Amino acid sequence: MNIENAQVQMRKGILEFCILHIISRGEVYASDMLDELTSARMMVVEGTLYPLLTRLKNSGWLEYKWVESSSGPPRKYYVLTEEGKVFMEAMETTWFDLADSVSYVIKRTEEIRSKGVQPS
Template sequence: MNIENAQVQMRKGILEFCILHIISRGEVYASDMLDELTSARIMVVEGTLYPLLTRLKNSGWLDYKWVESSSGPPRKYYVLTEEGKIFLEAMQATWFELADSVSIVIKRTEDLSKNAASNPS
């Protein structure tokens, strides 16, 4: 596996979490999600986002409503359901636990590297 593939897999793993966080702030349009993810350097395209939104809706975590637009066709705005809010809270707890665990592993590796560099055999 090359580095680009590894990076894509890592990003895919957190995309759902980031999308749920964006939607948790209130009603949001899909293109606004794409803009925010892109500005956060999480590159995602419509072909990835829309199937994921459909899967999240089918899981009962999202709902949407159509809002008329004065500048074109109606827009679909997404919101979290109560079940989605509970799911996001559980994901967030898992994220913090995982981030702490990874930080411990990385720090230990860095500490061992520093010790090896300062104590050559």
């Protein structure tokens, strides 16, 4: 596996969590999600986002409503359901636990390397 594939796999693993967080702020349009994810340097395209939104909706974690637009067709705005909020909070706990664990491992590796000992 090359580095690009590894990076894609890591991003896919946290994309759902990021999307739920964005939606948790209130009604949000899909293109606004794409803009924020792009600004955050998460490489996401519509072909990835829309199937994920459909899966999250089918899981009962979000819902949407159509809003008329003065500049074109109606827009679909997403919101979290109560079940989605609970799920996102559980994912957040998991995220912080994982971040702490990864930070610990990296810090230990740096400590061992700084002593001139090769980790086994």
